[in-house]
Amino acid sequence: MSASAQSSAGDSVRHFLRDVVLGEPGVEWPLAERLADRIDRNLDRVVELYGTRKSLAKSSSRRAPARPAFDPYCFGAVVTLERDGREALLMRLGEIDTAENLRELAEAQHLCVDPAIRDAPKLRLAIAEAAAFRIADRRAASSG
Amino acid sequence: MAAYLAVANRKGGVGKSTVSVMLAHSMSVWGGRRVLLIDIDSQCNASLILLGGRRWNEARKARKTIADFFVDLFKGRNEAQMRYLEAGAGDLVDDKGAIPPLALLPGSLLLDDVQGELFMDQTGERRALDAFAGLRGKFEAMLRSFDKDFDLVILDCAPGLSFATLAAIAIADKVIVPFRPDYVSLLAIDRIAFIIESVPDLDTLAKIPVNKRRYACLANYVRGDGAERLLIEEIGLTHPLLDLRLPQHNSIASAFDWFAQRRPLSQKYGDATADLRSLWAEVSGLMEPELRAVN
Numbered sequence: 001m002s003a004s005a006q007s008s009a010g011d012s013v014r015h016f017l018r019d020v021v022l023g024e025p026g027v028e029w030p031l032a033e034r035l036a037d038r039i040d041r042n043l044d045r046v047v048e049l050y051g052t053r054k055s056l057a058k059s060s061s062r063r064a065p066a067r068p069a070f071d072p073y074c075f076g077a078v079v080t081l082e083r084d085g086r087e088a089l090l091m092r093l094g095e096i097d098t099a100e101n102l103r104e105l106a107e108a109q110h111l112c113v114d115p116a117i118r119d120a121p122k123l124r125l126a127i128a129e130a131a132a133f134r135i136a137d138r139r140a141a142s143s144g
Numbered sequence: 145m146a147a148y149l150a151v152a153n154r155k156g157g158v159g160k161s162t163v164s165v166m167l168a169h170s171m172s173v174w175g176g177r178r179v180l181l182i183d184i185d186s187q188c189n190a191s192l193i194l195l196g197g198r199r200w201n202e203a204r205k206a207r208k209t210i211a212d213f214f215v216d217l218f219k220g221r222n223e224a225q226m227r228y229l230e231a232g233a234g235d236l237v238d239d240k241g242a243i244p245p246l247a248l249l250p251g252s253l254l255l256d257d258v259q260g261e262l263f264m265d266q267t268g269e270r271r272a273l274d275a276f277a278g279l280r281g282k283f284e285a286m287l288r289s290f291d292k293d294f295d296l297v298i299l300d301c302a303p304g305l306s307f308a309t310l311a312a313i314a315i316a317d318k319v320i321v322p323f324r325p326d327y328v329s330l331l332a333i334d335r336i337a338f339i340i341e342s343v344p345d346l347d348t349l350a351k352i353p354v355n356k357r358r359y360a361c362l363a364n365y366v367r368g369d370g371a372e373r374l375l376i377e378e379i380g381l382t383h384p385l386l387d388l389r390l391p392q393h394n395s396i397a398s399a400f401d402w403f404a405q406r407r408p409l410s411q412k413y414g415d416a417t418a419d420l421r422s423l424w425a426e427v428s429g430l431m432e433p434e435l436r437a438v439n
Binding site for chain 1: 370
């Protein structure tokens with residue numbers, strides 16, 4: 001965008017914002033004037049940020065590689081723990097990068113983890129604990 | 145001497161009667177075996193599927209049910225045991241248009257009451273524990289009494305643990321345990337496995353190699369989602385599993401409507417004929433040693 005075109009766009013936005021603030025019901029004239037001036041002084045920064053956000057959105061939509069959807073049943077946490085042990089389970093959970101996907105796995109496999117846990121390493125430990133709990137729960141149910 | 149196959153699970157609604165009837169149909173039609181199905185479940189679903197409502201009602205009026213059979217033998221009435229059976233059960237014809245060799249000892253709504261009354265009679269004579277063992281032993285002997293007349297006796301057990309169900313599990317050469325792939329079923333399978341193998345807990349059960357167990361589990365009503373797949377995998381870590389997964393299939397459900405006119409098996413089962421054939425093949429393989437001994 002050329003400098004003159006950018007300035008013209010800035011003027012239009014500046015007039016528009018002044019009208020919006022001055023037209024707000026219940027806002028007295030001195031306050032409206034001060035807010036309009038403040039926005040006016042920072043408008044270049046607003047335009048700059050607005051432009052960056054648009055270009056970010058554009059580039060992310062261009063990138064958007066069709067990432068395969070996460071399968072929360074890709075392996076069974078309980079089965080892996082029972083068959084291969086805790087270390088093996090943590091290793092498999094380590095292949096899942098995001099906390100969001102870990103939470104999805106726990107949810108789908110009915111493994112109860114604290115909703116307050118947000119970070120991936122803690123979620124992995126919580127899932128392993130929940131799987132162990134489920135195995136213990138089954139043993140308790142089937143004991144005499 | 146007949147081979148005995150029980151279909152059991154303490155949990156209800158897992159498809160014991162449907163699996164029992166599917167096996168009775170396929171073993172008699174495709175296997176050419178002389179099959180007797182004994183309906184031990186007082187819901188009588190297998191009887192209704194194999195006889196239809198009217199014929200089952202006639203059997204009840206003629207005192208031709210499992211409850212009548214038990215009471216008469218306990219009371220020392222010496223009726224010929226074959227008189228309690230309905231020959232030519234089912235609404236099928238075989239490939240040559242003949243009626244398959246399938247008989248039914250019809251179920252009775254009164255079976256649970258009858259077992260209670262027989263137990264009370266026994267406790268009058270002996271202490272409770274002795275009476276329990278005595279009653280179960282008598283049921284076992286009565287269920288075995290059809291040995292000479294059939295190749296395969298299928299015992300469609302009741303949910304829960306009645307004397308008759310315990311007797312059926314005790315005499316069975318093999319037990320098929322149908323289950324729905326859900327968490328509660330996992331716990332139910334553990335419990336029925338302890339009874340079948342006479343063990344107290346999972347640790348003791350684990351000492352019996354899976355291929356030496358007397359039972360095999362059958363996943364039924366499978367929809368095929370990921371959660372089910374993982375649960376079946378989990379069950380397979382502890383229990384023997386049949387390879388077949390019986391799907392939740394309209395054709396299977398509708399195959400159990402009674403039809404007044406006999407039909408070939410493929411017509412009755414429609415789309416589900418392939419599933420029936422898989423079940424037949426796999427259970428035939430499982431029962432192969434016992435069925436070979438019958439020949």
